[in-house]
Amino acid sequence: MTPEFHLTLPVERRRAAALPPLPDFVTDLRPSDAAGPYERLARVGRAAELAGLDGVLAPFDPAGQDPLVVAGGLLRGSRHTRVTAEFHPGIATPVYAAKLSASLQRFSGDRFDWRLTVDLDPQTARAQGDFLEGAERYARAEEFLTVAKGVWSQEDYDFQGSFYEVLGGGLLFPLSGRAFPRVQLSGLSAEALALSARHGDVHVFGLDDDLDSGIAALRELSLETGREPVYGLRLPVLAREDDIEARRDALRLWIRRGGAREAFPEPDPCTALWPGFGTVGLTGSHEDGPAAGFHEPGLVGSYGRVADAVRGHLDRGVSVFFLEVEPHLEETYRLGEHLLPLLAKEKHHAG
């Protein structure tokens, strides 16, 4: 499996970042409008493109911008990176989701992917107008993907289920015939794994998950379905020239996020695992609340050590990495220039 590296985009919860004033004697030609959320996202997207990452992920966050709108703009601004939008099945009918996506595929040369969240926490879901709970959500997700794929690839498509009904459907030329978005799914429940075995192209784990048993379970299910997703991992990273520098910057991050210096957890010297990526109250400099998408454990260490840890995951069967970094622009260039070259062999000689 060729490893792939995707950058998780920031959730833009702020409107415009205020710029600090310059001293009077400094000529100040800065545009009066500070870069807004879309300009900031576009810059991060271009960073991922120039730094050679394989893709970017626009996560769903109720407090942030809409991932489909973000994805539309980023696809327009890039040539190579894949762009994933995260959404839940309640946002639209599967026919509409398919049609909108077919246009994005036409506009981008088939670079658009889906991450379908099925298990929103119930309060968030109800605020989005979605009252389904438990296993029913997986039943709907199953239908959603079945119908979306059905209209995508068939003519005169009929479907009658518990959630959706289509008669004489099917995308028409020239919206038909594009590549269906790669479907990313996650979750460890029996329903989640079963859904992935039937419809997932990438099953995404977290570092906390029991990867080996998750992968084993999916492999077994895929014997029945005859298709197997590839495996992905959410991976917060802070990599530097050496371990000492990495530790220093992890400590800075910790303190910036409101962590107490005495409570700083040390990165594991062997595995580079560091549990502090999202543990603290996350207030500090984040005036609008925690930076979402910054999951708890991640990797802190030298480029070499982080590359080793990535290789370890490759050996266990993971091939798609959703990197989470901060600040996005600098760290993306850093990864592109220092970490990815160490993994060039895996990237180019994969089986």
Place this chain on the structure above:
Amino acid sequence: MPVDFYWRMAMEGDQPSLRRKGAASRGGFAKDATGGLAPGTREGGPDGYSHLDYLAEVARATETSGFVGALLPSFPHTDDPWAAAAALAGETSVYRFMVAFQPGFLHPVQAARMTASLQVATGGRVVYNIISGGGGPQQLWWGDKVDHDDRYTRTSEFLDVLKGVWYADRPYDHEGRFYRVEGGGLPPSLSGQPFPEIFFSGSSKAAIVAAGRHADHYLSWLEPLPSLAAKFDQVREHCAGIGRVPRFAVRLDVLARETEQEAWEEIRRGWARPGPAATPAFVGLGDSVGWRRGQDLAGEGNEDDGHRALEVSPNVWGGFHVLRAGPAFGLVGDYRQVAARLDELIGLGVEAFVLGGVPHLEEAYHVGERVLPLLRGGAAGRGGGS
């Protein structure tokens, strides 16, 4: 009262001219790719451009030639307007995106979030064309089996929820026939944006009732002027009953040339070209009252009758649907005649136009530069200028 002129984005692809009926070879919509562009071919392979690149050119042309923005229609055979608007948000500066959508297909909370995001991305340049669907096989194609009048009930509830979420200053709850929300609202990064102006389409009684509650502009396809005037009166009457003053908008194609002969010659050549009518059969088959009106008023276009038989009053021609996908009526004439007919429409109370012309790129410049400057306004129109 200022009059807003919108243009269209040809989400269905574009033809090189009306002479080439049905051959939407711009944007990749013609099955035979020879001579197509965006995507085109270079050295035997695709040139890497897409419909979006062409749409971007049309948007730039539209923006600089006197239009305030464009309608982005949405049919089964077209590209999607939300996708196009999101992709092009950063590429124009004042151009408004009039996104057409059917309320049933998106959840209203998602519509609120997408719209607010687009407002942030464009600096508040989103406008809605709320359509409630043409029914029939097309509606089932979309996966929607709600029938005609219920679709308008749903549209109404949809817009209530969308506005409820948009303006919520405390957690918004709703429990209705089609939608339920608990603790909804927009986060700080999306709230406080201007709510899009609503253009509302539909000719039936149910449409007029729903529009009365929600529309900023009642948008109609062009019809022969007396029939359009009667329809406006009907809307005025309904609105008077609920204490609102409606504003009117009309969508029409224009074909304007230096001389009248030149304009009709363009039509004649398209008409004479063999081949089926451009409008997919799909579009006309539903329960749409407005579509029926257009077809009945135009008569069934028949090549033997000759194209001029469809000129129902001077310069008002009901055969456009034969030459390109879309509704029947538009204006044909020299620049002055077309401007005078537009003045007449302003005289009937029209405050916004969605004009179109094929091909949309060249015609945007053409109409913007040659016709719009000749407009004199409603007073001239009511005088029945020539």
